[in-house]
Amino acid sequence: MWDIDLTYREEFQDVFDRLLEKKEVLEKQRPLxxxxxxxxxxxxxxxxxxxxxxxxxxxxxxxxxxxxxxxxxxxxxxxxxxxxxxxxxxxxxxxxxxxxxxxxxxxxxxxxxxxxxxxxxxxxxxxxxxxxxxxxxxxxxxxxxxxxxxxxxxxxxxxxxxxxxxxxxxxxxxxxxxxxxxxxxxxxxxxxxxxxxxxxxxxxxxxxxxxxxxxxxxxxxxxxxxxxxxxxxxxxxxxxxxxxxxxxxxxxxxALPGSDYEYTEISNLVEEESLPYGQEYLSLLARQGKIDAYKEGRNWLTTKKAIKDYIKSRKRKR
Ligand SMILES: Nc1ncnc2c1ncn2[C@@H]1O[C@H](COP(=O)(O)OP(=O)(O)OP(=O)(O)O)[C@@H](O)[C@H]1O
Ligand SMILES: [Mg+2]
Known part of the structure; x- marks a missing residue:
């Protein structure tokens, strides 16, 4: 009952790191x-x-x-x-x-x-x-x-x-x-x-x-x-x-003062920026947790930084 298959781990390392990093950002600002x-x-x-x-x-x-x-x-x-x-x-x-x-x-x-x-x-x-x-x-x-x-x-x-x-x-x-x-x-x-x-x-x-x-x-x-x-x-x-x-x-x-995390809908980002990916693909990456993104209603929101980080990590892995 308490043996757990940990094979998901490799795939989640980036996600966990990102969540911990965000927690650190918060902790540094406490008390909020x-x-x-x-x-x-x-x-x-x-x-x-x-x-x-x-x-x-x-x-x-x-x-x-x-x-x-x-x-x-x-x-x-x-x-x-x-x-x-x-x-x-x-x-x-x-x-x-x-x-x-x-x-x-x-x-x-x-x-x-x-x-x-x-x-x-x-x-x-x-x-x-x-x-x-x-x-x-x-x-x-x-x-x-x-x-x-x-x-x-x-x-x-x-x-x-x-x-x-x-x-x-x-x-x-x-x-x-x-x-x-x-x-x-x-x-x-x-x-x-x-x-x-x-x-x-x-x-x-x-x-x-x-x-x-x-x-x-x-x-x-x-x-x-x-x-x-x-x-x-x-x-x-x-x-x-x-x-x-x-x-x-x-x-x-x-909600922190001076926060530089600006999330926008993926469709807006695709329009504004010259990105190597289309909306469909970015939405897929968001759903799979491969980029920093979250869902509000029916739309996925992400940041420019998230996509740049993803491109960088792809290069690193190659
Ligand atoms: N296939 C499943 N395997 C294991 N747990 C499940 C499964 N489907 C549902 N559950 C869990 O069982 C809960 C339902 O149990 P129960 O009715 O006691 O809780 P509830 O609080 O009244 O209702 P709910 O959990 O739906 O909010 C679900 O919320 C979910 O966490
Ligand atoms: Mg119930």
Missing amino acids: PAVALKKIRESLMIEWTYNSNSIEGNTLSLRETQMILQEGITIKGKSLREHFEAKNHESAINHLYTLVENTSHILLSSDILSLHGYILRSIEDEFAGRLRNGGVRIAGANFTPPNARKVSGLLDELIQFVQNNPLGLNDIELATVFHHKFVWIHPFFDGNGRTIRLAMNLLLMRKGFPPAIILKNDRKKYYDALNQANKGNYKKLMLVISQALERTLNIYIG
């Missing part, structure tokens, strides 16, 4: 300007809540989520449960920020249980913060989660694995493997996805990263990546999580 930090946290609160709940099936839009969280408005035609899910996720994130401050340990089982407690509060109180005591199935998954009798032991082993990191994984790899093994164990009757999308970020944030937010638009890719990880292939999940992380790193860096 309070006003900028507050604004980013508020907008991330809304999009994190919207995206994670929407992946789970909540039908509130981003705007509706914002109205509920920021203006305390209830949305006509939406169930009480959906409102609770939005409010609960907000409380869970606030709780997460307090957990992040406590860096005396990497991960405790109480961290996970308390996050889960917030997620199901007032919705399924009898299950909130409690491990399952019966079988579960995951729709569309290529496996059945382990028997309930094994859950507690497996979860302890997973936490040990994260704490001791016997394979010497970097922070991004560790968060990714943690995410996958957790949903594989499926410790709760419900709320596993929302809980691990928080707990994975607890690891990253304790290491100085911003949260990686998996977008609703990437749901299919994300589920497919989990299915591949079930078969032992972590490549796609590594990409999904790296890209999610890079997007928020870019948001933070972009």
Whole structure:
């Protein structure tokens, strides 16, 4: 169970280096300007809540989520449960920020249980913060989660694995493997996805990263990546999580005063610059994580520097 195929690594070295470099840029600027930090946290609160709940099936839009969280408005035609899910996720994130401050340990089982407690509060109180005591199935998954009798032991082993990191994984790899093994164990009757999308970020944030937010638009890719990880292939999940992380790193860096990271849509760059690649090819490189880029809505955004870096690295490899 804890043997992991690391053959994806070679291909990801550039991506990991780039993410670490961006984290360093942020770390050097800490503490970040309070006003900028507050604004980013508020907008991330809304999009994190919207995206994670929407992946789970909540039908509130981003705007509706914002109205509920920021203006305390209830949305006509939406169930009480959906409102609770939005409010609960907000409380869970606030709780997460307090957990992040406590860096005396990497991960405790109480961290996970308390996050889960917030997620199901007032919705399924009898299950909130409690491990399952019966079988579960995951729709569309290529496996059945382990028997309930094994859950507690497996979860302890997973936490040990994260704490001791016997394979010497970097922070991004560790968060990714943690995410996958957790949903594989499926410790709760419900709320596993929302809980691990928080707990994975607890690891990253304790290491100085911003949260990686998996977008609703990437749901299919994300589920497919989990299915591949079930078969032992972590490549796609590594990409999904790296890209999610890079997007928020870019948001933070972009908010720093005097930032020179200017992202534009690939189509604009192709028009303005004399580049050796067309839009299609650059989009492909972006999707594959081969250039520094992130997706906003339906468009990929990148920088001139990213493309120059790519051209340089190609020359080096030849
Ligand atoms: N094929 C799969 N293999 C492993 N895990 C999967 C697979 N498909 C989905 N999952 C995980 O299971 C989660 C669903 O579990 P559960 O319903 O308990 O969580 P939820 O928070 O209520 O919903 P969701 O996770 O959809 O937000 C998914 O979010 C995903 O992380
Ligand atoms: Mg569910």
